[in-house]
Amino acid sequence: MKRHVNLTIKQVTSCYADGSLNPRLVTDYALEDSSQLKSLNIFTKLTPETALHQAKESAFRYETKDxxxxxxxxxxxxKDNFCTKDVVTTCASxxxxxxxxxYNATVCQRLFNAGAVxxxxxxxxQFGMxxxxVDSIFGPTKNIWSENLKEEGKFRIVGGSSGGSxxxxxxxxxxAAIGSDTGGSTRNPASYCGVVGFKPTYGLVSRHGLIPLVNSMDVPGILTRKVDDLALILNTIAGPDDLDSxxxxxxxxxxxxxxTADIDIRNVRIGIPKEYHCEGLSDEVLEAWVEIADLLQSEVASVEQVAMQHTSAxxxxxxxxxxxxVSSNMARYDGIEYGHRADENSSTEELYAKTRSEGFNRVVKTRILTGNYFLLRKNYHDYFEKALKVRRLIKNDFDQVFSEKVDVLLxxxxMTDAPLYSDFVSQSNRDQCAVQDFCTQPANMAGVPAITIPIKLSKKGLPIGLQLMSKNLSEETLLKVAKWIEGKVGFDCLENNQIYNARKD
Structure with missing residues (x-):
C-alpha cells in the first residue's frame, strides 16, 4: 500500500507543507490507481489534464509557502450530476x-477555490434514480469488497445513487468525493462500501449546479474515510449562496x-426509534445496532427507545x-435547447416524443409517467396533497423527538450488507428503492442532517454501517458523536479490505 493513501487529509497537507509529499506525486498515484482499478467502473469521465494542472499549481503554492x-x-x-465547467456532465444518461x-456548481467552485484537485x-x-x-449508460459500478469481481453478476453492488463516489x-x-442525497443516495453506498457518508441539513449547502431530481429533498452529500476529513469538506462547501435561494x-x-479522547458524550441523549426495527432487517445489522447502543450507554450517554409513528408511511x-x-424536472429535456436530440423533423410533438424515448431509460420514463399520473387533476388530492400532509406529520415526528427527548437518533x-448484483437486479428499481431507502429517506423528508459510519464486517466480510440523525443545523453535535463512535470501533476501510494487495487488477 502506498504510504500516503491511508493518511487523513490533514496529515497529507502537513506532508505537503514539510516537503515529504508532493501534490503532483499524489495525483499521479491517484490517476495510476484509477487506471488499474478501471474494471470497477468508478468514473464516467477521468480528468487527468485538469488534475495534473491543478496539482502543479498546488505544488507551486506549497513551494512558495502560500x-x-x-x-x-x-x-x-x-458525482456526474454536478455541473463542471468544460467537463462533460452526463447524469449517466x-x-x-x-x-x-x-459553469461550475457552487460546491465544485468552492472546492476548486480551496485548491482541491x-x-x-x-x-x-441515471439521473440519480x-x-x-446499476442503471447507468456506462454500466454498473462494482463494489471493491466483492468476493468475486470477475464472474458475471457475482460482484456486490455499491449502493446508490452515489455509488461511484x-x-x-x-x-x-x-x-473525498461529492455525492448527492435525495433519499439516502450518499449514505446508502457509504454503508455498503465501508466509508463515511453525510447528508447535511437542507439549505446548509448550495444546490446550484446540482442537476435536480427532487428539489425539495436534494442536497449535496460528502463521502470520506474519516469524520475529520468530512468536517474539512463541509467547512469548505457550506454557507449561503446568492445563486440558490x-x-x-x-x-x-x-x-x-x-x-476523540476529548469528546464528552455524557450529556448527549441518544434515541433508538423502535419503528426502524423493521421487516427485512438482518440479524447482523441488528446486532451491530445493539452493540453501538450498548457502547454509548456504557459511557453514561442517555440511551432510550423513542417512537416515530409515521415512519412506516x-x-x-x-x-x-x-x-x-421527477415528472416536473424531467420536462426540461425536450431536444430543443440542450442535451440529446432525436433525428426527427415531422413535428415538434414527434421530436419531443422520440427524443425523450431515446434519451431516458426505463426507470426514468416509469417515474415520469407515474408522477404525471399522481398529478392529474382527478388524482392530485388523493396522492400529491395527501402525501404532502403526511410528510408534515413525518417532520413533526422528528421535531417532537428532538425538542422533547433526544439529541441524536441511532x-x-x-437492512443488510451489500447484495449480489444478480440478486439486486432480479427485482424492480421501485421495489429495491423501497427496501434500500427505508431507513435513510425519512431524513430527507424532514430535512435533518444524517451521517452513516462503518462499524464492522459481516460474516461475509462486507461492511455494516449505522446511521445517526440530529435536528436541523446541529452538524457539530452529530459529527462529534460520529467521531467518538468511529474512534471506539476502529474500523479502517483500506486496511480491512487490503485492496492494494490481492484485489488490484
Whole structure:
C-alpha cells in the first residue's frame, strides 16, 4: 500500500507543507490507481489534464509557502450530476451524454477555490434514480469488497445513487468525493462500501449546479474515510449562496472537532426509534445496532427507545413526492435547447416524443409517467396533497423527538450488507428503492442532517454501517458523536479490505 493513501487529509497537507509529499506525486498515484482499478467502473469521465494542472499549481503554492488551505492539493471526485465547467456532465444518461456545462456548481467552485484537485466525475444511477448504481449508460459500478469481481453478476453492488463516489473513496483513489442525497443516495453506498457518508441539513449547502431530481429533498452529500476529513469538506462547501435561494442566509461557522479522547458524550441523549426495527432487517445489522447502543450507554450517554409513528408511511410518501417532482424536472429535456436530440423533423410533438424515448431509460420514463399520473387533476388530492400532509406529520415526528427527548437518533443505514448484483437486479428499481431507502429517506423528508459510519464486517466480510440523525443545523453535535463512535470501533476501510494487495487488477 502506498504510504500516503491511508493518511487523513490533514496529515497529507502537513506532508505537503514539510516537503515529504508532493501534490503532483499524489495525483499521479491517484490517476495510476484509477487506471488499474478501471474494471470497477468508478468514473464516467477521468480528468487527468485538469488534475495534473491543478496539482502543479498546488505544488507551486506549497513551494512558495502560500497554500490555499486544508484542502490544497487533495484529490477528490465529483458525482456526474454536478455541473463542471468544460467537463462533460452526463447524469449517466444518453440524454446528457454530450452536455458540457459553461459553469461550475457552487460546491465544485468552492472546492476548486480551496485548491482541491479534480480527478474525475463518478458513476451513478441515471439521473440519480436508483439505489445500486446499476442503471447507468456506462454500466454498473462494482463494489471493491466483492468476493468475486470477475464472474458475471457475482460482484456486490455499491449502493446508490452515489455509488461511484463511494468506491472512489473506498479504494483510496481519492480522499473525498461529492455525492448527492435525495433519499439516502450518499449514505446508502457509504454503508455498503465501508466509508463515511453525510447528508447535511437542507439549505446548509448550495444546490446550484446540482442537476435536480427532487428539489425539495436534494442536497449535496460528502463521502470520506474519516469524520475529520468530512468536517474539512463541509467547512469548505457550506454557507449561503446568492445563486440558490434555498440556502440559509447566515454564515456557516466552521466545525472544529476535538480529538476523540476529548469528546464528552455524557450529556448527549441518544434515541433508538423502535419503528426502524423493521421487516427485512438482518440479524447482523441488528446486532451491530445493539452493540453501538450498548457502547454509548456504557459511557453514561442517555440511551432510550423513542417512537416515530409515521415512519412506516414515509417510504410511500417519499415515492409519491419523488415521482411527482421527477415528472416536473424531467420536462426540461425536450431536444430543443440542450442535451440529446432525436433525428426527427415531422413535428415538434414527434421530436419531443422520440427524443425523450431515446434519451431516458426505463426507470426514468416509469417515474415520469407515474408522477404525471399522481398529478392529474382527478388524482392530485388523493396522492400529491395527501402525501404532502403526511410528510408534515413525518417532520413533526422528528421535531417532537428532538425538542422533547433526544439529541441524536441511532438507526441502521441499510437492512443488510451489500447484495449480489444478480440478486439486486432480479427485482424492480421501485421495489429495491423501497427496501434500500427505508431507513435513510425519512431524513430527507424532514430535512435533518444524517451521517452513516462503518462499524464492522459481516460474516461475509462486507461492511455494516449505522446511521445517526440530529435536528436541523446541529452538524457539530452529530459529527462529534460520529467521531467518538468511529474512534471506539476502529474500523479502517483500506486496511480491512487490503485492496492494494490481492484485489488490484
Amino acid at each position: 497554500p490555499k488551505g486544508p484542502l490544497d492539493g487533495i484529490p477528490i471526485a465529483i 444518453k440524454m446528457l451524454e454530450n452536455f458540457v456545462p459553461t 479534480l480527478l474525475g466525475k463518478t458513476n451513478l444511477d 436508483g439505489s445500486g448504481t 463511494a468506491v472512489a473513496v473506498a479504494t483510496g483513489i481519492t480522499y 434555498t440556502t440559509f442566509k447566515r454564515e456557516f461557522k466552521p466545525i472544529n472537532l476535538p480529538e 414515509s417510504i410511500f410518501v417519499y415515492s409519491i413526492l419523488n415521482q411527482c417532482e 438507526t441502521p443505514t441499510t
